[in-house]
Amino acid sequence: MEAFVKHTGLVVPLNRTNVDTDQIVPKQFLKSVKRTGFGKHLFHNWRYNEDGSPNESFILNDPKYKDATILIAGENFGSGSSREHAPWALLDYGFKAIISPKFADIFYNNSLKNGLVLVEIDEAQVDKWMKEAEEGELRLTVDLETMTVSDDKGVSVSFEIPEYNRQNIMNGWDEIDLTLQLEDKIREYEQTRLY
Amino acid sequence: MGKPKNIIEKIWEQKVVHREAGKPDLLYIDLHLIHEVTSPQAFEGLRIKGRKVRRPDLTFATMDHNVPTIDREKVNDPIAKEQMDTLKKNCEEFGITLFDMFHPNQGIVHVIGPQLGLTQPGKTIVCGDSHTSTHGAFGALAFGIGTSEVEHVFATQTIWQHKPKTLNVHIEGELGAGVTAKDLILAIIAEFGTDMGTGYVIEYTGDVIRNMTMEDRMTICNMSIEAGARAGLVSPDETTVEFLRGRPYAPKGEEFEKKAKEWLALASDEGATYDKVITFDASKVEPQVTWGTNPSQGAPISGRTPIIAESDDPEGVRLALEYMGLEENQPITSIEIDHVFIGSCTNSRLQDLIRAAEIVKGKKVKEGVRAIVVPGSTLVKMEAEKLGIDKIFKEAGFEWRHAGCSMCLGMNEDIVPPGGRCASTSNRNFEGRQGKDARTHLVSPEMAAAAAIEGRFVDVRNYEKTPILT
Numbered sequence: 001m002e003a004f005v006k007h008t009g010l011v012v013p014l015n016r017t018n019v020d021t022d023q024i025v026p027k028q029f030l031k032s033v034k035r036t037g038f039g040k041h042l043f044h045n046w047r048y049n050e051d052g053s054p055n056e057s058f059i060l061n062d063p064k065y066k067d068a069t070i071l072i073a074g075e076n077f078g079s080g081s082s083r084e085h086a087p088w089a090l091l092d093y094g095f096k097a098i099i100s101p102k103f104a105d106i107f108y109n110n111s112l113k114n115g116l117v118l119v120e121i122d123e124a125q126v127d128k129w130m131k132e133a134e135e136g137e138l139r140l141t142v143d144l145e146t147m148t149v150s151d152d153k154g155v156s157v158s159f160e161i162p163e164y165n166r167q168n169i170m171n172g173w174d175e176i177d178l179t180l181q182l183e184d185k186i187r188e189y190e191q192t193r194l195y
Numbered sequence: 196m197g198k199p200k201n202i203i204e205k206i207w208e209q210k211v212v213h214r215e216a217g218k219p220d221l222l223y224i225d226l227h228l229i230h231e232v233t234s235p236q237a238f239e240g241l242r243i244k245g246r247k248v249r250r251p252d253l254t255f256a257t258m259d260h261n262v263p264t265i266d267r268e269k270v271n272d273p274i275a276k277e278q279m280d281t282l283k284k285n286c287e288e289f290g291i292t293l294f295d296m297f298h299p300n301q302g303i304v305h306v307i308g309p310q311l312g313l314t315q316p317g318k319t320i321v322c323g324d325s326h327t328s329t330h331g332a333f334g335a336l337a338f339g340i341g342t343s344e345v346e347h348v349f350a351t352q353t354i355w356q357h358k359p360k361t362l363n364v365h366i367e368g369e370l371g372a373g374v375t376a377k378d379l380i381l382a383i384i385a386e387f388g389t390d391m392g393t394g395y396v397i398e399y400t401g402d403v404i405r406n407m408t409m410e411d412r413m414t415i416c417n418m419s420i421e422a423g424a425r426a427g428l429v430s431p432d433e434t435t436v437e438f439l440r441g442r443p444y445a446p447k448g449e450e451f452e453k454k455a456k457e458w459l460a461l462a463s464d465e466g467a468t469y470d471k472v473i474t475f476d477a478s479k480v481e482p483q484v485t486w487g488t489n490p491s492q493g494a495p496i497s498g499r500t501p502i503i504a505e506s507d508d509p510e511g512v513r514l515a516l517e518y519m520g521l522e523e524n525q526p527i528t529s530i531e532i533d534h535v536f537i538g539s540c541t542n543s544r545l546q547d548l549i550r551a552a553e554i555v556k557g558k559k560v561k562e563g564v565r566a567i568v569v570p571g572s573t574l575v576k577m578e579a580e581k582l583g584i585d586k587i588f589k590e591a592g593f594e595w596r597h598a599g600c601s602m603c604l605g606m607n608e609d610i611v612p613p614g615g616r617c618a619s620t621s622n623r624n625f626e627g628r629q630g631k632d633a634r635t636h637l638v639s640p641e642m643a644a645a646a647a648i649e650g651r652f653v654d655v656r657n658y659e660k661t662p663i664l665t
Contacts, residue, residue, distance in 0.1 A: 027605060030606065033235035033278060105394060185213045
């Protein structure tokens, strides 16, 4: 995965709660045997009309947010299925970070494994930034080194991310390589547990 | 005697391969189940790096998500066919046992694991599918993983996991006659929300759970993920042991008795504590019907859709009712349906089909309703046919299909058309889940069966049933 230390980008507000993975990538696009190319299917049912033309009323189609790299959304983002196609689609579209008061567990894990940084912060602050992003142009900086997200008006909020994932993402490490360094331990476990 | 432990803590401690400060624990995985949709990229990852599957003997594959259920020979979707062909090739290349579409052990991955006795108490079980929580019914620690983790398990047979917080959902009271496990779990999610379990593993306790069959427990644990929890489990007891006795992959003879003792010892100790405890009264639960677009948006059959202005989340409720084509404050019994789906890893086992057939026997599906039954596995289908259940459904006007995930998520051709309204025994009522602009109402098999006959939701507690097992 691509290393991520610090990123500043335009924020697009998706003012909905419980955005589930069926919305992020509908099932008809899960049939690929590859990891790439899912960006064009992101939020398909909301983003496109029946005839395939862009649904102008969907926020991602607003030209104002064309270059957005950070998504801010309501709570319980990423609920539902375990499809990793959801973070793949968000990354492929160009998102580097998602901000929400709460993420669903499997989605959280899947995202961090792919270097999509999830920023879980207080709901009141999400609401404030959501409004600013809706009304004007909001740029935020997500910094994994300091574990903060900040705007250019001096508001800075801390967030937590498991240290293990933070190190992996900041260094762009391959997790399997790291685990295979512990192969002796795995073998020993298998031998003592009679597998 | 040490401090009393709950089953989650007990299993966890047995599975830690490596622990160091500042990292999650490295856990050993005892059973890895795979299917055609979330595995291809993981195999590809192995190939790119020249890695092998460490324990093909602990890995089992089946085809379920996009198999055709009408004619197995006709896979009309070339991309679905490619996924199935890819799985077959990958299993051959990496030496993994595959139960393909034509194999008698084929079925929904969460139905066949228990049926084959692969699922056992105390095992760590993973699968690239969020409903892996189903296997928790056996007192296994079972959870869904993403494709990167599937690849990691292939290569190392382990997974990095932060020790989860534990949540005890304790059920008091008894379920009323005609009220099922499905109604219970839907009622719990309606009360506590779709994120009540986020960050937790749930243990379900209480006499109601103890008295349930394994099939009922699977329905409950299956929907743990709809409550936000990656895993939900029930401590093993004699019901668990007897279910597993004689299953093809269960231990045999003396070894079984020895294992059974170990399994029973995994049950949570008297006085075990949890990070959080929720108590729920089963006696107030009625048959449930969801009216919205997430599983917590449900109501009892005697209830109505919410009044927007009076709800906690007016915008969410408004959007959901709009999508569902329902009015606020509308009686649930006034909702008319045109599709019925009996199936999915939540409710497609023999017991589910028997209970639905008892409602259907001797009646006819309402004109204008398309009703399908999709058994959870090829074996469930064969057993049901032995009991003549297929005939009961077919005579009533239901379609009787081959096993698979089918209309639960509509990855194959079994979809609900735009604007269609389905009474479904599955687990998710998300927008577009069963087809673009399709509307899903989650219910029990009994409620779905009665809805097929009446063309609308009715209270199954007052509905005629004809016993079919004599």
